[in-house]
Amino acid sequence: MYRNQIYIDGQWVQTEEQMDVYNPADGKVIGTVPKGGKREAQQAVDAAAAAFSDWSGRTANDRGELLRRWHQLITDHTDELARIMTTEQGKPLKEAAGEIRYANSFVEWYAEEGKRIYGETIPGSSSRQRIIVTKQPVGVVAAITPWNFPASMITRKVAPALAAGCTVVIKPSGETPFTAIKLVELADEAGIPAGVINIVTGPSSDIADVWQKDSRVRKLSFTGSTEVGKQLMAGAATNVKKISLELGGHAPFIVTDQADLDQAAAGLISSKFRNGGQTCVCANRIYVQESVAEKFAAKFTELVKQLRVGNGLENGIDIGPLINEEAVDKVVRQIKDAEEKGGVILAGGQAHPDLGGNYVEPTVIMNATDDMECMNEETFGPLAPITTFKTIDEAVKRANNSPYGLAAYVFTQNLGEAVKIAESLDYGIVGVNDPVPSTAQAPFGGFKESGLGREGGHYGMEEFLEVKYISLGL
Numbered sequence: 001m002y003r004n005q006i007y008i009d010g011q012w013v014q015t016e017e018q019m020d021v022y023n024p025a026d027g028k029v030i031g032t033v034p035k036g037g038k039r040e041a042q043q044a045v046d047a048a049a050a051a052f053s054d055w056s057g058r059t060a061n062d063r064g065e066l067l068r069r070w071h072q073l074i075t076d077h078t079d080e081l082a083r084i085m086t087t088e089q090g091k092p093l094k095e096a097a098g099e100i101r102y103a104n105s106f107v108e109w110y111a112e113e114g115k116r117i118y119g120e121t122i123p124g125s126s127s128r129q130r131i132i133v134t135k136q137p138v139g140v141v142a143a144i145t146p147w148n149f150p151a152s153m154i155t156r157k158v159a160p161a162l163a164a165g166c167t168v169v170i171k172p173s174g175e176t177p178f179t180a181i182k183l184v185e186l187a188d189e190a191g192i193p194a195g196v197i198n199i200v201t202g203p204s205s206d207i208a209d210v211w212q213k214d215s216r217v218r219k220l221s222f223t224g225s226t227e228v229g230k231q232l233m234a235g236a237a238t239n240v241k242k243i244s245l246e247l248g249g250h251a252p253f254i255v256t257d258q259a260d261l262d263q264a265a266a267g268l269i270s271s272k273f274r275n276g277g278q279t280c281v282c283a284n285r286i287y288v289q290e291s292v293a294e295k296f297a298a299k300f301t302e303l304v305k306q307l308r309v310g311n312g313l314e315n316g317i318d319i320g321p322l323i324n325e326e327a328v329d330k331v332v333r334q335i336k337d338a339e340e341k342g343g344v345i346l347a348g349g350q351a352h353p354d355l356g357g358n359y360v361e362p363t364v365i366m367n368a369t370d371d372m373e374c375m376n377e378e379t380f381g382p383l384a385p386i387t388t389f390k391t392i393d394e395a396v397k398r399a400n401n402s403p404y405g406l407a408a409y410v411f412t413q414n415l416g417e418a419v420k421i422a423e424s425l426d427y428g429i430v431g432v433n434d435p436v437p438s439t440a441q442a443p444f445g446g447f448k449e450s451g452l453g454r455e456g457g458h459y460g461m462e463e464f465l466e467v468k469y470i471s472l473g474l
């Protein structure tokens with residue numbers, strides 16, 4: 001069912017040692033992938049470096065045409081890709097199919113955007129000088145991606161990199177390699193030349209160590225935890241690589257007394273429980289203005305109690321299993337901590353009593369306080385802690401009191417209040433009455449310890465380009 005090979009220089013490669021891949025729904029092994037190491041990592045960079053001259057020398061139209069073929073093949077294989085993703089990651093099939101479409105939207109967008117890499121001329125300092133500013137591809141790109149969005153975190157890097165004329169080496173998460181391998185298989189089928197895309201699975205630190213030390217790798221693009229991001233940022237200093245980091249988040253979700261409470265409650269369901277809460281942009285702290293807190297909590301809790309938990313491959317499931325036992329332990333630990341500190345459980349409150357395994361009940365906790373773990377540490381699970389506030393200034397101050405700065409949300413029907421709050425929040429993404437703002441044409445990225453750089457839109461293209469200034473003496 002799953003290709004269990006890695007792809008280097010246009011060849012599908014096996015390794016003696018293999019790594020098991022598990023289905024989080026039942027803990028069973030669904031297959032194995034190569035345990036690639038330093039040798040495979042080096043071979044991948046060798047291939048990408050060798051392919052760079054031809055690929056970067058092609059026109060943006062040529063590269064765009066191949067990206068368009070890749071886009072069509074991903075479209076044709078959406079159901080197969082979604083089923084692979086749900087089996088190795090756990091998210092419900094409908095969400096997995098949604099992610100494939102979202103992932104594919106980056107391929108479509110950058111197939112065109114490569115044709116819009118503009119330079120400029122600047123008036124010279126003398127009549128005999130012409131100033132020309134051009135953009136050129138940065139070179140070989142290393143992409144290291146997480147398990148929670150196994151498709152879109154790859155295409156959000158690879159599509160702009162290829163459109164810019166870069167070649168790439170990819171290390172997907174060991175939890176979800178099959179989605180990545182299938183995407184690369186379709187790129188191969190689309191006719192993207194050997195060496196342009198390479199994928200290696202195996203121990204991440206061995207592979208990353210090779211890529212960090214190889215000066216031909218000119219750009220590292222990483223999505224994952226802030227902890228690992230900091231390690232990679234330090235390593236990139238070895239030969240001053242350009243780096244993009246999409247790291248952790250801890251999103252505040254503010255509901256003012258001017259909000260449409262039904263809209264806000266439905267919005268919180270979308271933000272909080274997408275991918276079972278395993279997204280870097282999902283609501284982690286819910287701040288509700290005092291006068292509407294009880295009414296809002298009742299509406300939200302009613303919706304939470306209707307959510308169905310189960311195997312993502314079954315119909316009608318809203319929340320699948322978390323990725324592994326450690327993820328479950330973290331959520332249960334945060335629930336217990338919140339209860340010990342005075343939190344009141346309105347819904348859920350435990351690992352799933354009937355399903356067991358990696359399943360957790362969607363949980364709502366009222367009377368949350370700022371000293372609780374869940375109000376400070378990224379949950380990455382289906383836990384919604386609600387606290388109240390008196391004034392807008394208080395809400396903004398508490399919302400900004402975090403080392404993270406990725407996404408934030410505010411629900412209000414008062415335009416002036418919305419603008420004031422959105423402009424005051426220290427976050428790279430602010431959803432105003434919009435619980436899922438992510439889209440291919442907009443810049444995705446965070447302030448503070450949530451990362452560096454942006455992905456999506458023309459901002460995402462700049463991450464794979466170098467600016468060159470040519471001074472022309474006449």
Ligand SMILES: NC(=O)C1=CN([C@@H]2O[C@H](COP(=O)(O)OP(=O)(O)OC[C@H]3O[C@@H](n4cnc5c(N)ncnc54)[C@H](O)[C@@H]3O)[C@@H](O)[C@H]2O)C=CC1
Nearest residue numbers: 145146147172173204205208224225228246247248249280
């Ligand atoms: N800001 C964003 O867009 C996103 C942030 N995240 C964050 O990532 C975390 C969950 O994803 P995980 O995959 O568990 O994160 P993770 O940081 O453990 O792993 C991410 C990737 O890095 C690799 N990796 C792990 N240790 C490494 C090392 N020492 N050197 C090189 N590579 C290494 C992993 O194999 C995986 O491919 C959460 O904290 C979440 O907030 C996840 C997705 C998107």
Ligand SMILES: O=C(O)[C@H](O)CS(=O)(=O)O
Nearest residue numbers: 148149278279280281438
């Ligand atoms: O990794 C994530 O959490 C994603 O970046 C969130 S989104 O792009 O799907 O909104």
